[in-house]
Amino acid sequence: MKIFETKQTLQNFIDENRSKNAIIGFVPTMGALHEGHLSLIEKSKEQCAITVCSIFINPTQFNDPKDFEKYPKTIKEDLEKLELAGCEAVFLPSVEEMYPEGMLQLPHYPLGRLEELWEGAHRPGHFQGVCVVVHRLLEAVRPDLLFMGAKDYQQVAVIRHLLDHYTFEPNITLIACETIRETSGLAMSSRNVRLSSEQRIQALAIYQGFGKIQKALQEKTIRSTEILEQEFVQQLLDAGFESVDYIAFADPKSLEPITDLSQTFVVLVAAFIGGVRLIDNQLFPHELFKRV
């Protein structure tokens, strides 16, 4: 596995492989790798001759400085996991390499409603930071396929928007991969290491909330999205969450709020437990609720 710290050395490697017509897959991450990340590497390896993973904790996407400071860093273990997973190349840029002009004057990405809804509203500037860094990473790697997790549902929509509105050479196909969960149902996340074992159990209330919605859909006992939302918030607070940013019933493409539950919809959740902000989501209707 090759490790690159500069765009130039990475690009030389990419050019060399492109000249051999290799399909390049890219998995951007912020490290503290878990099975969710590794599932993306696995998907990329199924379809690409070369898989590049980047590890970069991007300062500009953190709207909370404390969250940035506390973000877990496990680079040695990460590299071991990537090597074992058969990743061909890792990009480990410094902040200076990604932001040579500093971080004060950055380009603005017009994201429309995506920046006003849900994560956009609760994390001001977050998606601007995500767009700046992903745009730069994509220009450095120039992949054919980009693998991202549906765990960050709105982020996938934002990056689709970026790919639709900017030109990339070659064209990039975004592949959204399913959320990997612990056997308990808890969505894997780098931030989970900051939860106590008790909080990990309490955090299952999110997955259980999805299960209750599925059951209510099957049993046709749903009165309104408003009531479902209130009940979901209450279940999280009862379980031990400190606060809930939102429980959103939304259109799977536009992410606009919906009230008609006869169509496919997504439920997006963001809530705090033990000072850690967890996000999760589930598409409905969904047949795979074996554990609830």
Ligand code: AMP
């Ligand atoms: P992060 O390191 O949190 O920025 O995540 C890097 C990539 O891994 C993003 O595309 C995430 O959506 C994806 N990811 C994170 N957690 C999971 C998970 N539990 N299942 C699948 N993909 C995930």
